[in-house]
Amino acid sequence: MYLFYVIVGVLFCVSYADFVRESELDYDGWLQLRLWQAFNDDPMPVFTERGNITVSSVRSGASVVGQNGLLPAQISALKNLAEHDGKYRLKVLARTSSGSEITFLSSVPACYLLGSDLEDIITIWLDSAAEPIAVSISSLGPCILDNPFTNMWTTNVVVRYPDGGPIPDTAMYIQKLEREREARERGETKDNRSxxxxxxxxxxxxxxxxxxxxxxxxxxxxxxxxxxx
The missing domain is CATH 1.20.5 (Single alpha-helices involved in coiled-coils or other helix-helix interfaces)
Known part of the structure; x- marks a missing residue:
């Protein structure tokens, strides 16, 4: 009987965690991101327009990316950044379906962009109300100083929600209770409870x-x- 109550309680906790996560994804909307980039390593970045990203559904993460190719002078500036261990900086203005606007700043080592032939990942982090709380840029590299094979960006857009937290390992917990019960029945452990x-x-x-x-x-x-x- 005690084991039955424990199983019901654990299953309730798991179901509640799934319900909370589903409620966070219940709201759907869209996002528009305007992108600016900076190739200088000065304390005050000089931003030029890079393009736009439209996320048509924050629930599914479906997006459309439109970006300008890099000019020869911009590629030279990116190589110069990489040679001096500098970082390529990105500014993002996010506008939501609710009408709010938020600006985010992010950066990535320039040499990683050269090593990946201008392939990067833009990750949009949302809260439970589908409002953006962070936008970051990353690239898998490797870190090299050679010219990229192309002057066009290859951008992967990823939409992330906060994790719902760890889910209890029900099977392991039940096995532990079974072992303790068997040990008590064999007299290996003394039950001093009232x-x-x-x-x-x-x-x-x-x-x-x-x-x-x-x-x-x-x-x-x-x-x-x-x-x-």
Missing amino acids: FLAKYWMYIVPALIFLLLSSATNPEAAAGGSAQRQ
Whole structure:
């Protein structure tokens, strides 16, 4: 009986975690991102327009990317950044379907963009209300200083929601309870709990049943008292 209550409780926790995660994804909307890029390593970046990203559904992550190719002077500036261990900087203006606008700044080592032939990953982090809380740029590299094979960006857009937290390992927990029960039956462990602590799961349902029976049949209880008098 005790094991039954434990299993029901654990399954309830797992179902509740799934419900919370589904409720976070319940809202769907769109996002528009305007991108600017900077090739200088000065404290004050000089941004030029790079392109746009439209996320038509934040739930599915479906997106359309439109970007300008790099000019020869921009590729030279990117190589110069890489040679000096500089970072390529990206500014993003995100506009949501609710009408809010937020600006984000991110960066990635320039040599990684050269090593990946201008292939990068733009990750959009959303909160439970599908509002952007961060936008980051990354590239898998490797870090090299050679000219890229192309002057066109290859951008992968990823939409992320916050994790719902770890889910309990139900099977392992049940196995542990079974091992402890078998050990107690074999007498390998001594149970020092009090009578109430050992058998509360039987006593409480019995008391509840008695209280409910008394509440639903008060006349019978009164009649019994009268007869005893």
